[in-house]
Amino acid sequence: MESLPHTPPANDWYLYILRTATGMLYTGITTDVARRLQQHQNGKGAKSLRGKGELRLVFHCVAGDRSLASKLEYQVKQLSKKQKERLVQDGPQSITDYLAG
Numbered sequence: 001m002e003s004l005p006h007t008p009p010a011n012d013w014y015l016y017i018l019r020t021a022t023g024m025l026y027t028g029i030t031t032d033v034a035r036r037l038q039q040h041q042n043g044k045g046a047k048s049l050r051g052k053g054e055l056r057l058v059f060h061c062v063a064g065d066r067s068l069a070s071k072l073e074y075q076v077k078q079l080s081k082k083q084k085e086r087l088v089q090d091g092p093q094s095i096t097d098y099l100a101g
């Protein structure tokens with residue numbers, strides 16, 4: 001897994017996947033992956049992650065602008081757990097190409 005970007009470009013959105021302590025996968029989008037992960041860890045993110053224990057970032061990639069990132073997030077959320085696990089394992093550079101293939 002590559003290191004997190006410290007100063008993301010202003011218009012780039014990222015798609016990310018977190019794993020909870022119980023193995024659940026959570027998909028989201030953000031302009032700053034490190035900041036968003038910290039918010040989730042502090043209980044300031046999605047309600048579905050509160051009280052789920054330690055969260056690990058298992059995947060992230062550039063997803064384009066806000067509109068495209070939202071569409072990609074929706075597509076990933078429609079995948080089965082097995083398909084999401086394969087996505088995490090494969091770690092594609094382009095999520096758009098990966099989902100199209």
